[in-house]
Amino acid sequence: MIITPLNGREAAERTVHALGLDETATDLFSTEALCASLRRAGSFLCPTTPGQLVEAVLEAVTALDASSSISRDLVAEQLDLLVSIGDLVELPRQGVRGGRQLYLGPPSYVTKAPGQYLLLGVRPNGASLVDESVGAKIQYESHTRSLQLDAKVAAARLDAVGLHExxxxxxxxxxxxxxxxxxxxxxxxxxxxxxxxxxxxxxRIIGPEASVRYYRGRWRLPAASDSGDFVARRTQAYGADLWCLVRIKHGVPRALVDLPVDDPAAPGCDEAWRLQAAIDAVAGRPQLLRVRSAAKADGSPVLDLFGPVPGWAQRYLELVGIPVSRVRGALISYRVPMSVIGELLVFLADMLWIKEEGEIA
Known part of the structure; x- marks a missing residue:
């Protein structure tokens, strides 16, 4: 047997190909590849904690490029997106107060429009979600996977490979x-x-003084001048940091409630992000979005969000839009048909009090 040594670039390209992506158009540190890596690692490791899954992927990909600027927070953000849409399911960890555990989401699909299907879930042990019998290749866009099939045969073919609608x-x-x-x-x-x-x-708390246009920059340690109620995260001995609401007086924590509280089966971030949106709105500094034109023949605008949204809002975005590469400053971006942009803006305003740039001073 001949063993051929590979350099880091060659190894990264082969890894991307093994993940089912086009190595000539996608690099290992793209959103598509990171999410594919999280799904694959999860297929072998789940049930596991969010922190353990993030560490496993971070260790694997950085080993191929030590100069990469990829961070733990970036990988964790991609994991949050996969949990939001149901590729992975986060549930309370039995016997561990506040602990959360990840499980594989069941193989399934949602009809976006006749002939267009959003794929969800992960099979164990690295198995493909669909095979060649479906008659179409999976399309990877940001953190999502989709198929285009003849609407007349789609339900039967997807059912035949074990996908639940x-x-x-x-x-x-x-x-x-x-x-x-x-x-x-x-x-x-x-x-x-x-x-x-x-x-x-x-x-760590979300500071009220920081700009709503830069989500990552809002996180900081409590200061002696802090008094009030804050959305926060706290470390635990094992697993990812826990979401919580904390009351602070002169920089000292006085009371704490771990999230979620309304639905134990929901990710804590869902309640945290909605609560932070409410806090910002009450303070007169609502979270913002931007609608910009895109160079597309159909004229579909692009919606930029500067902060994360709960899973139920994320699912709405997945159904009506297509995730696209974000521009500088935006946290997530979607191309949305002109026919639904108005309805989407109303939904985000009603549910999360988000305003369009230019609506406020």
Missing amino acids: IRRANWLEHPRPHNAAAVVEAMRQRLDRAAESGQVAGL
Whole structure:
């Protein structure tokens, strides 16, 4: 047997090909490849914690390019997107207070439009989600996978390879609309009833003074000048940092509520991101979005979001839009048909109080 040595670039290209992607158009550190790596690692490691899965992928990809600027936070952001759409499922970890565990999402699909199907879930042990019998190749766009099939035969072919259809109504389930002040008040009442927290290890908060246009830059350590209620994350001995709501007085934690509280099966980030959107809106600094024109023949605009949104809002975006490469400053971007952009803006305003740039001073 002849062993042929590979340099880092060649090894990275072969890895991308093994993930089912086009190595001539996609590099190992693209969103598509990172998400494919998370799915593949999850297929072998799940059930596992979010932190363990992120570390496994980070270790694997950085070994091929030590000069890469890829960060743990970036990989964790991609994992959040996969959880939001259901490729992986995050549930409470039995016997561990506040702990969360990842499981493989069931192989399934949602009909975006006749002939267009969003693929979801992960099979164990690296098995492909669909095979050649389907008659179409998977299209990878950002963190999503989709198929285009003749609508007359699609349901039968997808069923034949074991994919379960998720009805649009179920896919789009979301909380009832509330005004932002009511959401903030409900969470503050929970803190009023919470026991004294004492010292909280590894606590980071979303600072109210930071710009809503730069989500990552909003995270910081508590300062002596901080007093109030904050969305936060705290470390734990094993697993990913936990989401929580914390009451701070002069920089010292006084009370803490771990998230989620309304639905234990939901990711903690869903409640955290909606609550932060409410806090920002009540403070008169609502989160923002931008609608810009794109160089596409159909004239579809691109929607840029500067902060993350809960999974139920993410699923709405996946159904009506197509994820595209984000521009500088945006956290996520979608190309959206002109026919639905108005409806989408109303949904984001009603549910998350997000304003379009230019609507406020």
